[in-house]
Amino acid sequence: MNDVLVMTEAGLHCPASGFHIDPWQGVDRALITHAHADHARAGSRAYLAADRGLPLLRARLPADATIDTLRYGERRRVGDVDVSFHPAGHVLGSAQIRIGHRGRVIVVSGDYKLAPDPSCDPFEPVRCDTLVTESTFGLPVYRWQPPQDVMRALRDWWSANRDEGTASVVFAYALGKAQRIAAGLAALGALPGPIACHGAVARINEAYRDAGVALPPMARVADSGRDAEWRGALVLAPPSAQGSAWLARFAPFRTAAASGWMAIRGTRRRANLDRGFVLSDHADWPALNAAVDASGAANVVVTHGYRDEFVRWLAETRPGLAASALATRFEGEHGAAGERADPP
Numbered sequence: 338m339n340d341v342l343v344m345t346e347a348g349l350h351c352p353a354s355g356f357h358i359d360p361w362q363g364v365d366r367a368l369i370t371h372a373h374a375d376h377a378r379a380g381s382r383a384y385l386a387a388d389r390g391l392p393l394l395r396a397r398l399p400a401d402a403t404i405d406t407l408r409y410g411e412r413r414r415v416g417d418v419d420v421s422f423h424p425a426g427h428v429l430g431s432a433q434i435r436i437g438h439r440g441r442v443i444v445v446s447g448d449y450k451l452a453p454d455p456s457c458d459p460f461e462p463v464r465c466d467t468l469v470t471e472s473t474f475g476l477p478v479y480r481w482q483p484p485q486d487v488m489r490a491l492r493d494w495w496s497a498n499r500d501e502g503t504a505s506v507v508f509a510y511a512l513g514k515a516q517r518i519a520a521g522l523a524a525l526g527a528l529p530g531p532i533a534c535h536g537a538v539a540r541i542n543e544a545y546r547d548a549g550v551a552l553p554p555m556a557r558v559a560d561s562g563r564d565a566e567w568r569g570a571l572v573l574a575p576p577s578a579q580g581s582a583w584l585a586r587f588a589p590f591r592t593a594a595a596s597g598w599m600a601i602r603g604t605r606r607r608a609n610l611d612r613g614f615v616l617s618d619h620a621d622w623p624a625l626n627a628a629v630d631a632s633g634a635a636n637v638v639v640t641h642g643y644r645d646e647f648v649r650w651l652a653e654t655r656p657g658l659a660a661s662a663l664a665t666r667f668e669g670e671h672g673a674a675g676e677r678a679d680p681p
Contacts, residue, residue, distance in 0.1 A: 341418070341438050342445075342469075344663070349445065349469075353438055354416030356385070358445050368420065370447025371431035372397050373512060385415075387422040389458060390430015392544035393512065409458065412437075425449035426460030427618050428513030429545055435463055443467040444632060450617065451624040452484050455520040456513070456550050462631035469638045469663070470629065473619040474597050475647035481597070481621040488521040491614050494593065496529040499569035504590035506572045508579050508610075511537040513618050514595055515573040516545050516552060522571075523553040530569040533558050535583075537575050558586075579608070597621070629655075638663050 342349050342358075349358040356366040363380025370376050370386075372393035377384075379399050386394055388406035398404065407413055409432070412421045417439075422432035427448040434445045444465040451460045481487075491507070498505045509515045515538045522528060532555045534542065539557040546552060558572065567587045576594070578584065584592075592610050597617030599605060605613035620628060625647065629637055639647050640663040651660035 341436060341441065341443055341467075344665075348665070351416075351418060351436065354418045354420070356415060356420075357381075358434060359447065366415075368434055369394065370425065370434060370445065371428055373428070373448070376447065385413075385420070387424075387430050387432040389548060390432070392547040393428075393430055393541070396540060396544045397512075409461075423463045424458040424461045426451060426454060426457060429457045429516070429548055429550060431457065433461075433463055435465065441466050443469065444634075445469040446471060446628070448473070448619055449628065450620045451627060452481060452621075454484070454517050454618075455524055456516045456545065456552075460628070462628065464633045466634060467636040467638065468629060468632045468634035469640060470625065471619065471641045472625060472639045472644045472647040473642035474617065474621050475625055475639070475643035475650075477622050479597060479600055479617075479621045480623060481600075481615060481617060484521060484616065485525075487595075487614055487616045488518075488525055491518070491593070491595070492522055492525055492529060494591075494612055495571050498591050499529050502568050502589070504567040504570050504572055504587040506574060506584065506587060506590050506592045507614075508574055508576045508592065508594045509596075509616075510618075511535070511575040512541045514616070515575075516542065516550065517618065518573060518595060518616070519552050519555060520550070523551075528553065528571075530571060531556060533561070533567070533570050533572045535572075535574040535578055537577075538573050558583075635659065637661075640665055 342351055347357050347362050347364050348360045356368050357364045358368045359370055359376040360367050365382050367381040367384050369384055372390050384404045388408055391406050394404055407422050412419050419437035421435045425431040425433050425447050436443045442465040444463045448471050449460055495505045534555045536559050593612035594610050595614045595616040599613030599615045636659045638661055644662040648660045648662045
């Protein structure tokens with residue numbers, strides 16, 4: 338990345354403009370790829386992000402945070418560089434950050450996926466000289482099914498549980514995954530029963546609706562009495578609710594998780610789940626390769642996840658492409674019911 342972006346104690350820094358990208362600590366100016374807590378942290382004096390994600394940033398950052406926004410594709414001169422945000426397809430408002438400096442273009446992808454998602458804007462390839470890409474699922478074993486197929490399987494599981502007189506509890510990240518599931522199920526047509534959600538999910542639902550995303554009705558569990566009837570309902574809850582006393586109210590119930598980690602045999606069993614649905618908000622192996630190729634980048638910097646493995650693959654399969662790994666302070670966590678790099 339030469340002198341355009343350098344790694345500092347606070348994370349990726351652009352000396353020519355003075356901003357940091359998704360800084361790990363408070364800085365003067367922070368450019369934010371999306372609102373997940375490991376990318377949008379409190380403590381910076383000013384934030385710049387894509388306008389589609391503003392309701393989420395307002396929900397996640399302190400009330401007095403100074404947040405400015407740009408429309409997707411809109412360019413702004415910041416110091417000695419041109420900056421723009423482009424859809425990443427990860428969650429609502431997620432963006433790749435394009436940095437133009439003296440004829441060179443660097444794109445920092447943040448987290449992204451290429452699969453269709455009714456709850457956010459689709460991924461947009463951005464041509465560049467250097468691409469900084471995540472590699473959360475950078476191994477050939479990670480290949481996702483079409484999301485519509487996963488939604489149909491989830492709906493069928495929910496229907497079967499309803500017929501047996503049980504509730505269906507699905508653990509999914511409160512920001513992004515839960516809304517994707519709700520919107521995806523609604524797109525299939527008639528639902529097998531009502532949808533309810535944990536308070537953490539309900540709070541993010543409000544931000545999605547404020548951004549104009551259509552979601553089906555979801556009752557907030559806390560607003561229902563302790564004697565409420567949950568048989569036949571689908572309950573969306575964050576992974577942190579797994580094994581908690583909060584679940585007891587839904588008995589009898591069955592549990593599932595929606596995550597890319599469900600692609601690994603044994604993960605569901607170790608997590609003590611009844612069902613696992615392979616649904617990720619990160620790019621799978623084919624999508625990572627497709628994104629690299631679509632960028633046209635001659636230099637690819639890989640961070641997060643299986644970065645060393647993906648770097649070796651790129652070096653072996655793309656003659657002339659320079660690939661390197663970039664270690665970061667926060668690499669995320671492996672979780673049975675959730676995904677590395679995106680805490681609830």
